[in-house]
Amino acid sequence: MAIQRTLTILKPDAYRAGNMGNIIALIEESGFKIVHALLFKFTEKSARQFYQVHDGKDFFAGLLEFTVSDKVLAMVLEKENAIADFRKLMGATDPAKADPGTIRAKFGTALPKNAVHGSDSEANARKEITYIFGEFASIPSTEKNHAKEY
Ligand code: ADP
Ligand code: MG
Numbered sequence: 596m597a598i599q600r601t602l603t604i605l606k607p608d609a610y611r612a613g614n615m616g617n618i619i620a621l622i623e624e625s626g627f628k629i630v631h632a633l634l635f636k637f638t639e640k641s642a643r644q645f646y647q648v649h650d651g652k653d654f655f656a657g658l659l660e661f662t663v664s665d666k667v668l669a670m671v672l673e674k675e676n677a678i679a680d681f682r683k684l685m686g687a688t689d690p691a692k693a694d695p696g697t698i699r700a701k702f703g704t705a706l707p708k709n710a711v712h713g714s715d716s717e718a719n720a721r722k723e724i725t726y727i728f729g730e731f732a733s734i735p736s737t738e739k740n741h742a743k744e745y
Contacts, residue, residue, distance in 0.1 A: 599677040600630065602723040603685075604712035607665035614702045615668055618711065621698060625684050627672040631728050637663045645726065654707060661707045669727045678720055681713045 603622070605615055623629070637645070642662040649655050672681060686697025690709050693700035703709035714720035724732045 596676045598673060598675055599717065599720070600671050600673050600724060601677040601681045601714045601720045602712070602727065603670050603672055603681060603714075605668040605670075606708070606710055606712065607661060607663075607667060608704060608708040609702055609710040610666045610668065612702070614710065618698055618702060621684070621701075622670075622672065625680070627674045627677065627681065629670050630673045631669075631671040631724075631731055633669045633727060634666055635669070636666050639663055645723070658707045671724050671728060671732065678714055678717060682715065685711050685713045 605618055609615060609618055619629075639659065642659050643650070646655070646658055646662065649658060674680060684698060686693030686699035686703075688699075688709060689706055690699045690703025691705070693703065693709075698711050699709045702711075714723050
């Protein structure tokens with residue numbers, strides 16, 4: 596299985612509840628390496644674009660309102676099989692249906708407040724990483740950069 600990168604976003608509910616540190620600890624304990632990170636607040640326009648595949652669904656307006664409601668922490672995570680493994684660590688979309696021990700079971704409350712986002716495919720991971728991190732996303736690997744710059 597190849598080394599992959601995935602995008603996670605720790606959502607406004609996690610930020611407000613002060614759960615960022617605990618979620619990051621779980622992510623690191625599960626073997627993911629944080630390659631890039633950015634704390635920011637979505638604008639209505641950027642939230643709409645990020646979640647455009649859901650435009651037209653009945654929960655879209657509520658999802659947008661929630662997404663812009665507070666700061667979020669976007670991180671690029673690297674690991675073997677990162678995309679599927681992070682989906683597993685994250686748990687089912689609905690926190691009530693997420694397996695015990697998953698991030699959403701532990702830190703989600705009720706939809707849309709499920710604490711984290713995780714990319715669902717290689718194509719979407721690439722697209723989402725580029726959308727949030729732009730040219731920084733092309734930096735090859737943490738080890739290489741550290742060796743060069745420090
Ligand atoms: P996932 O985040 O597991 O990939 P989706 O891509 O289907 O799930 O949905 C994107 C986000 O929209 C979810 O993480 C959740 O915050 C919200 N959402 C999904 N389904 C619902 C729903 N039925 N009601 C309210 N919010 C929802
Ligand atoms: Mg999704």
